Structures are given as C-alpha cells and as structure tokens.
Amino acid sequence: MDILHHIFYGLGVAVQPLNLLFCFIGVFIGTLVGVLPGLGPVAAISLLLPATFHASPVASIIMLSGIYYGAMYGGSTTSILVNIPGEAASVVTCFDGYQMARQGRAGPALGIAAFGSFIAGTFGVVGLAFMAPPLAAMALKFGPPEYFSLMVLGLTVLTFLAGGSMLKSLMMACFGVVVGNVGLDLITAQPRFTFGWDILLDGVGLIPVVMGLFGISEVLLNVEEKLSEREIFKTKLKGLLPNLQDWKDSIWPIIRGSVLGFLLGILPGGGAVISSFVSYGVEKRLSKHPEEFGKGAIAGVAGPESANNSATAGAFIPLLTLGLPSNAVMAILLGALMIYNMPPGPKLITSHPDLFWGVISSMYIGNIMLLVLNLPLIGVWVKILKVPYPVLFPLILLFCLIGAYSLNNNPAEIGLMLIFGILGYLMKKFKYDGAPLVLAMVLGPLMDNSLRQSLLMSGGSGTIFFTRPICLIIFGMVAIILLLPVLPRISRIRKTVGESD
Amino acid sequence: MRNTDQSSSLFWLAIGIGIVLCSLKYGIGTFHEPGPGFITFFAGAILILLSLGLFFSCFRDQEGRSSLKSLWAGLETGKVLYVILLLLAYTFLLKPVGFLISTFLLLSLLFRVKGPYRLKTIFLMSILVTAGSYIIFEIWLKAQLPKGILGW
Numbered sequence: 001m002d003i004l005h006h007i008f009y010g011l012g013v014a015v016q017p018l019n020l021l022f023c024f025i026g027v028f029i030g031t032l033v034g035v036l037p038g039l040g041p042v043a044a045i046s047l048l049l050p051a052t053f054h055a056s057p058v059a060s061i062i063m064l065s066g067i068y069y070g071a072m073y074g075g076s077t078t079s080i081l082v083n084i085p086g087e088a089a090s091v092v093t094c095f096d097g098y099q100m101a102r103q104g105r106a107g108p109a110l111g112i113a114a115f116g117s118f119i120a121g122t123f124g125v126v127g128l129a130f131m132a133p134p135l136a137a138m139a140l141k142f143g144p145p146e147y148f149s150l151m152v153l154g155l156t157v158l159t160f161l162a163g164g165s166m167l168k169s170l171m172m173a174c175f176g177v178v179v180g181n182v183g184l185d186l187i188t189a190q191p192r193f194t195f196g197w198d199i200l201l202d203g204v205g206l207i208p209v210v211m212g213l214f215g216i217s218e219v220l221l222n223v224e225e226k227l228s229e230r231e232i233f234k235t236k237l238k239g240l241l242p243n244l245q246d247w248k249d250s251i252w253p254i255i256r257g258s259v260l261g262f263l264l265g266i267l268p269g270g271g272a273v274i275s276s277f278v279s280y281g282v283e284k285r286l287s288k289h290p291e292e293f294g295k296g297a298i299a300g301v302a303g304p305e306s307a308n309n310s311a312t313a314g315a316f317i318p319l320l321t322l323g324l325p326s327n328a329v330m331a332i333l334l335g336a337l338m339i340y341n342m343p344p345g346p347k348l349i350t351s352h353p354d355l356f357w358g359v360i361s362s363m364y365i366g367n368i369m370l371l372v373l374n375l376p377l378i379g380v381w382v383k384i385l386k387v388p389y390p391v392l393f394p395l396i397l398l399f400c401l402i403g404a405y406s407l408n409n410n411p412a413e414i415g416l417m418l419i420f421g422i423l424g425y426l427m428k429k430f431k432y433d434g435a436p437l438v439l440a441m442v443l444g445p446l447m448d449n450s451l452r453q454s455l456l457m458s459g460g461s462g463t464i465f466f467t468r469p470i471c472l473i474i475f476g477m478v479a480i481i482l483l484l485p486v487l488p489r490i491s492r493i494r495k496t497v498g499e500s501d
Numbered sequence: 502m503r504n505t506d507q508s509s510s511l512f513w514l515a516i517g518i519g520i521v522l523c524s525l526k527y528g529i530g531t532f533h534e535p536g537p538g539f540i541t542f543f544a545g546a547i548l549i550l551l552s553l554g555l556f557f558s559c560f561r562d563q564e565g566r567s568s569l570k571s572l573w574a575g576l577e578t579g580k581v582l583y584v585i586l587l588l589l590a591y592t593f594l595l596k597p598v599g600f601l602i603s604t605f606l607l608l609s610l611l612f613r614v615k616g617p618y619r620l621k622t623i624f625l626m627s628i629l630v631t632a633g634s635y636i637i638f639e640i641w642l643k644a645q646l647p648k649g650i651l652g653w
Contacts, residue, residue, distance in 0.1 A: 174544045451539075
C-alpha cells in the first residue's frame with residue numbers, strides 16, 4: 001500500500017498547475033517531433049534542455065520525459081499516413097499501418113496505435129512505480145566494482161542491440177569513453193585532451209555533441225538528397241475508433257507488446273526500437289494468419305506501437321534506480337539531473353521523492369493528454385507534415401545554433417556542435433552508430449571514477465571484479481553477449497534490425 | 502582505397518594511436534595508483550585493436566561493401582559543403598555582428614538551398630523567423646543573445 005501512497009503523493013505533485021503545463025508542452029512537442037521526420041526526441045530534448053535551466057527541476061524533467069514518450073505516439077502517424085517513420089521506433093508500424101491506410105483503414109490504424117500506446121504506456125508507468133523502489137534498495141548495496149561492471153554490461157548490451165556492426169559500435173563506445181573524459185582530471189586536476197581550448201576544461205558538453213550527432217548530421221544528410229514529393233494520404237480520415245473485430249485482433253498483441261516492451265526497455269540500447277521489432281516478430285509467429293502481416297494486419301500495428309511505448313517507461317528504471325542511462329535520451333536526462341544538482345541513483349527516491357514520484361505520475365497524466373491530443377488532432381498533425389523541407393531544415397538548424405550558443409553564451413559551443421555534426425554525418429555515411437558514443441561519453445567519467453576506486457580498494461588487483469559474486473555474474477553476462485554475434489541466427493536478426501534502423 | 506570500412510578503420514586507427522600517445526603523456530600510473538590517462542589509454546588501445554580487426558575483416562569479406570565514391574554518387578554534396586560553410590561563418594560572425602543581422606543573413610541563404618522560392622518570399626520568411634526566434638529566446642526565455650553592431 002506504500003506504493004499507492006507514493007503514487008497519490010506523485011499525483012499531487014504532477015497536477016500542480018506549472019507541472020501540468022510543462023507536461024502538456026512536453027507531450028505536445030514530443031508529438032510534433034514524432035510527426036516530423038528528421039527531428040527525433042534526442043535532438044528535441046537536447047535543444048530544449050538549456051531553456052529549462054530557469055524552471056523548476058521537477059517541471060523540467062516532466063517536460064523532457066513528455067517529449068520522449070510523446071514522440072513515440074507521434075511517430076506512428078507518419079508511419080501510417082506517409083510510410084515515413086517519424087522516428088526509428090515506428091519503422092515497423094509502416095509495414096502494416098501504411099497498408100491499412102491504402103485500404104481505406106487509416107482511421108482504425110491510427111486509433112489502435114493511439115489506444116495501444118495508451119494502454120502500454122499506462123502498464124509501463126505502473127511497472128515503473130512497482131519495480132523501481134525495490135531495485136533502488138538493492139542498488140544501495142552496490143560498491144564501485146559492481147557499478148563499473150554494470151556500466152561495462154550496459155555498454156556491451158548497447159553495442160549488441162544497436163544493430164549493424166558490433167565491431168563499429170564497440171569502437172564508438174571506446175571513443176565515447178575518451179570524449180567523456182576530456183577536461184580536468186577529477187583527482188589530479190590535470191587537463192586531458194583539451195589542446196589549449198578553454199571550453200574543454202570543463203569537459204565536452206553533452207548537448208553540443210548530441211545536437212551535432214543527431215540534429216545537424218540528419219539535416220546534412222537530408223540536404224544532399226534530391227527532393228521528392230511526399231505522398232500524403234489524400235482520403236478523408238473517418239472512423240478513428242476501431243470496431244469490435246479490430247479490438248479482438250489487437251487486445252492480445254497490445255498486452256504482449258506492453259509486457260515485452262517494458263522488459264526490453266529496461267535493457268540498455270534503444271529498447272523502444274528493438275522492442276517494436278521483437279513484438280512484430282512475436283505477433284507474426286503467434287498469428288493464425290501470418291500471411292496477412294505486411295498486407296495490413298492490425299495486430300502488426302497494435303503490438304509494436306504498444307511495445308515502443310511501454311519500453312520508454314522501462315528505460316527510466318536503470319536511470320532512476322542505478323543512475324545509469326540505457327539510451328541516448330536517458331543519457332541527456334542524466335545530464336539534466338546532474339545540472340539540476342539531483343544526481344540520479346538509488347538515493348534519488350528518498351532524497352527527491354517529489355521528482356521521482358512526480359515524474360512517474362506525470363507520465364500517466366501525459367498518456368491521457370496524448371490520447372486527447374492524438375485522436376481528435378490527427379488532421380492538424382497531417383497538415384504539419386505538409387511543411388516543405390526547404391522551410392523546415394533552416395528552422396531546425398537555427399534551433400540547434402541558438403540551443404548550443406545559449407548553453408554558455410559562447411560561440412565556441414556552436415563550433416563544437418558543428419564538429420560533431422560533421423562527424424555524425426560521416427558516421428552515418430560509413431554506418432557507425434552514434435548511440436554507443438553518447439552513452440559511453442556520459443558513462444566515461446563514472447567508469448573512470450569507479451574503476452580507479454575499485455583498484456584502490458583492492459590494492460591494485462584486477463581480481464576484485466572476479467571475486468565479488470555480483471561482478472562475476474555481470475562479467476559472465478558480458479562474455480556471453482560478446483560471443484552471441486558468432487551464432488549465425490543471432491547475427492542475422494541483428495543485421496535485419498540494423499538495416500531497418 | 503578498397504572500400505568504406507577500410508578507409509574508416511584507418512581513420513579510427515589514427516585516432517586510437519593519438520589517444521594512446523596523449524594518455525601516455527598524461528601518465529597512466531599503475532594498477533595500485535591509476536593516473537589521469539589510465540582509462541583513456543585502455544580505451545585507445547582497444548580502439549586500435551578493433552580498427553585493425555575491422556581493417557583486416559575487409560579482406561576476408563569483400564562482398565556487399567561499398568566503395569568510397571558510391572557514398573556520394575548521385576547526391577547534391579556541394580549543398581552539404583555550402584551549408585557547413587554557412588554555419589561556420591555564422592559561428593564567427595554571431596558575436597561581432599549580432600544575432601539579428603547574422604541570423605537574418607543565414608536564413609536568407611539557407612532558405613535558398615533547397616527551395617524554389619522568390620527573393621521576396623525568402624526575405625519575408627527570414628524576417629519573420631528571425632523576429633520570432635528573437636521574441637522567444639531573447640525576450641521570453643532571456644537567452645542573452647549577442648547584440649553586436651546594432652546594440653540590441
């Protein structure tokens with residue numbers, strides 16, 4: 001009953017007028033960036049982060065979280081109506097959602113995507129409320145060696161799940177660790193990798209890196225493409241409410257997608273993307289009519305859309321209980337919490353209950369707002385899709401420029417963002433994933449710290465990582481994951497996900 | 502150069518070597534007392550090994566790997582360079598010239614990159630977006646954008 005008491009306390013925080021307003025702004029912007037291809041939640045959150053420095057930390061995190069799960073809702077709209085996924089987690093929705101739209105069933109496809117997302121989002125929030133406190137209590141017993149091994153596990157799982165070449169993802173993780181350690185050494189105060197550039201003394205800012213890697217690079221890639229007309233579905237949308245048969249076909253995929261998504265979301269490495277693919281595969285395998293998948297099966301929309309939404313709630317668990325981000329968005333939220341002087345970790349629940357329970361409860365309220373925003377306003381989102389790219393991309397660039405500059409009122413931050421923008425553009429060209437770089441960059445200083453503390457504890461012996469039971473289990477898991485790609489079947493699945501991503 | 506993976510692996514190999522050399526300069530210390538370059542040394546060393554692994558894996562598996570030229574074939578690469586140059590110029594001009602003028606100029610040039618718009622339309626859009634962003638960021642969010650030669 002303690003949990004219920006906490007949830008009601010959180011609801012009290014979430015319904016405060018300012019928090020409600022920020023929640024609404026968050027889910028609104030989230031839906032907007034989900035709808036607009038070329039601008040994902042990672043770039044949007046990093047763009048808006050500097051603007052939240054003057055607001056209360058609780059309201060800010062409520063808004064930034066709203067952008068994340070709101071984007072999952074919005075992403076389905078473009079997948080169904082235009083066959084262009086607004087963000088990676090909605091790629092699968094294109095397969096059957098667009099086919100349904102072509103058959104004149106765009107309404108039920110959008111409807112079931114929104115209802116499925118709502119049910120799954122709710123499930124995810126309840127799961128988060130129940131699972132986070134016991135996990136946090138357990139994490140209090142962790143020492144530096146356990147934290148170090150957990151971070152190694154996180155990075156390994158991420159490189160495994162990121163899709164594409166695992167070798168390249170590991171390379172990016174190594175580079176990310178170095179980028180994260182640029183600046184003054186915490187113990188000796190010696191500058192590292194600053195090359196006489198003053199702004200690097202405090203380290204490389206997460207926001208210029210993320211905006212460069214995910215915002216600027218995406219624009220550069222789109223600029224070099226020859227413009228093609230987007231085919232927007234012209235028939236009038238009617239009957240958004242799915243009929244009884246639609247519900248019968250969708251209810252189990254929604255339930256399965258919710259559970260799968262939540263569990264996969266906890267794992268590091270783009271849980272929302274992976275979970276939508278896994279859910280689609282499971283539904284196709286369990287279906288009595290697998291031949292209908294890819295031709296407009298409603299289960300192919302309901303399952304993945306539910307999975308990607310509950311995964312967003314699951315992703316908050318490692319961040320809020322262990323202080324370890326599981327994907328790029330969580331890495332930015334970790335950075336934000338550090339800036340607000342609320343370092344996430346097992347003590348966050350007790351030291352800042354208003355933030356923890358307020359954010360969880362606001363996610364529930366946000367899900368209701370999204371249902372209201374998405375169903376009646378679909379016409380508005382479709383109109384936004386018609387904003388031509390030649391007008392859109394200068395606006396995205398301008399927001400990135402202002403966002404980077406206003407961090408420290410220093411044009412050098414723009415320069416840093418541009419460097420990572422060009423690097424991100426080349427990385428995409430050469431098929432290197434940016435997510436392991438960002439995550440490793442955030443974890444880099446924490447890893448450095450915990451590794452050095454562990455070695456000091458053990459008197460310089462690396463065996464400390466193999467004599468403590470939790471570390472041993474975790475490193476065993478790391479070894480298994482590193483060996484998994486050798487199996488041909490696993491390798492094939494990773495390749496498929498990587499290509500779709 | 503044979504393919505994209507070989508070229509990129511050489512790039513990361515060079516970066517890895519640079520990281521290792523710098524880390525040695527900062528001091529990697531010992532296992533008893535790790536120095537400031539300890540973790541970056543190992544990250545750089547692993548990066549070197551992985552780059553070499555990628556480089557040599559290209560000889561084993563030639564199929565499906567694209568050539569460097571094919572990455573930019575049929576694309577408007579000149580526009581990418583143009584946009585990068587504009588953004589660089591903006592970075593240098595923002596402080597001395599000020600937000601309003603430099604942003605208006607940047608937008609006027611950016612709207613022309615992909616759009617078949619008339620000069621009058623571009624002029625109008627640039628003014629509206631510059632004014633709108635000034636109101637949002639400078640007046641509402643108090644972002645303290647650079648004033649430059651206009652003084653406001």
